[in-house]
Amino acid sequence: DDMYAKEMYVQAKHFYQDVAFPSICPHTSLEAMKTFEVREDDVFIVTFPKSGATWTTEILSLILNGGDFQAVSRVRIEDRAPYPEFHLKPKPNYEQAAEMASPRIIPTHLPMHILPPQLDEKKPKVIYVARNPKDIVASIYYHHSKDIFLETYESWEHCLEEFIGNDKLANHVIPWWNKRRESNVLFLKYEDMNKNLKSQIRKISSFLGRPLSDELLDKISEHCSFKKMKENPITVRENVCKLWGIDPSESPFVRNGIVI
């Protein structure tokens, strides 16, 4: 089950409801979102790619499991929180998610109109993480140069032109910005996490109704610091790096972590 479907290595994009998707989000998985069963106690982490999903997932895992650091070192981050739209293993991720125990952490990059419609009915908690477009595009460029499932840009200029030339990011963020005051939505910014991680962890814990002691807050913030996450084989997704043939210290998931 550890084997990623390397034979799926195709960089071609396809379109679903006018949105471009990489081959790792096949039509079947996107269609399956229409009937994806949402649970009331799920916590969705909705992000545009490269906005801090890995970071937020690690924080959430520790808040929801009551600070069980052993547990997060045993289970890989991609197994703890599978993106339902991805299909990288023999079993599609949406099936894996259906078998997970509650409360589930469900990260997704899907734009609002392609998310499971049951979100409106079940109203689970949703954490949206937004990031400065300049840093997102730099991070995307690097990630695409490493990820065998994504197209490699011919040059930085091409990447920038494509990013600026469409409304993908705006279409992703604006609907969630408009919902930011709804009681089941927490709208966070990568830059605030970077400036004051503890205050953002506290915000997440009170949003989830899981208050943290000062001691646990200190420990989680230490564990989720850039330096610690960069040294952590689980958060750098060491096995994914191996598959892509890159040095884990260059992981696109915990790379520079800076705000320009």
Ligand code: A3P
């Ligand atoms: P950079 O490529 O700019 O360094 P995602 O998880 O959504 O793919 O986002 C990846 C980005 O989040 C990368 O940005 C990565 O370095 C950054 N990141 C991950 N963990 C972090 C942490 N603990 N502190 C700061 N940034 C972090």
